[in-house]
Amino acid sequence: MFRVARPTAGRKPMSATVSAPTTTEFGYNSKIEGEVVHTTVDAALNWFRKNSLWPMPMGLACCGIELMAVGASRFDISRFGSEVMRFSPRQSDVMIVAGTVTYKMALAVRRIYEQMTEPKWVIAMGACASTGGMYRSYAVLQGVDQILPVDVYVAGCPPRPEALLDALIKLQGKVGREPFTKEWKKDAAPKKYGSLGMELGERGEVLPS
């Protein structure tokens, strides 16, 4: 509890020399404001984070239409604090890769991901974004996890809007468990692709695994 020396309120001091300073409680007053919740910094900050995950909508195919349905009134992603679709990667927290990622688009997707500020997460929405889906062909990246660290995969072709909401809830659970104050202490090397065994060539290209 903080205590601060302060003249007693409402009584004028007789003179400067005889005024008797009293102390006033200057902090949490449980009689006025109710109970106290104790928590950790991790849990509090994660709670802030997970309830306002702003998506970067990466609508590349028909899954993008379902993503729009998720944002509209019937399914209403704003119930989970993620209604603010940001078309600027610098303002978004979670990239929702919704649709077929072609090789022509692949490095553009990765560049947009790199422009997002930390912390950032990725949801691979639908069969194409997760594995290439039915496009077993020369033109389609066989899963966006070849270039991005994906947190949640959503099955479906396209997934129901409820499935994406479920993925968002699962991601919120994951964000809520992240021990990121521990990561402050580390000299954290960028964890971009290391966990995936991805390596980049001298010119920034993705090397075949």
Next chain:
Amino acid sequence: MPTTLELASQLRDQFPDLISAPAEFRGEVTLVVADAERIAEVCGFAKAKLGFDMLLDLSSVDNYGDDPRWTVVYELYGLGSNVHVRLKTNISEEKSELPTVCGVWRTADWHEREIFDMMGIRFAGHPDLRRILMWDGYPYFPLRKDFPLAGKPSVMPESAFSRSAPMDGGPFITSTSIEGATLREPRSRNPEN
């Protein structure tokens, strides 16, 4: 209004040495142009004098193993006469080039770019012959018969890369002639496996 065969015959009468007799199959008329070098001339006449004012489609065929290897197919349509005529012409693999018809129908621009992108056939005199679907610098022509379905790895620094797709015993093909819904499901029917 002139019929399809009448218009096709008029086109042939203008170029009697160049164009084959009209072949009709299921109500569609096809003419074969013997010399691909003169295709723009034939198309120009068809549009100016016979009223074929619309190019419905422009596509290409890979007769892999045969010579000439390429067939380019022009689908002509007259909005006034409601007549549809198909022109075909062949080009050898060594040449792989024929004149553009962009000067006749402007819509041929992107069609010819697509053929160039997918098959590698060049169109002489095209105003802007770049790839249209794949990225600049992609080294292959993916619709050729000798290009694998899974694709080939390639690297174009800072713009794109590609890898071979895992086929896992595929391609998986549905056979509609088989009795029973379970057996009709897509299965690996690759003769190489």
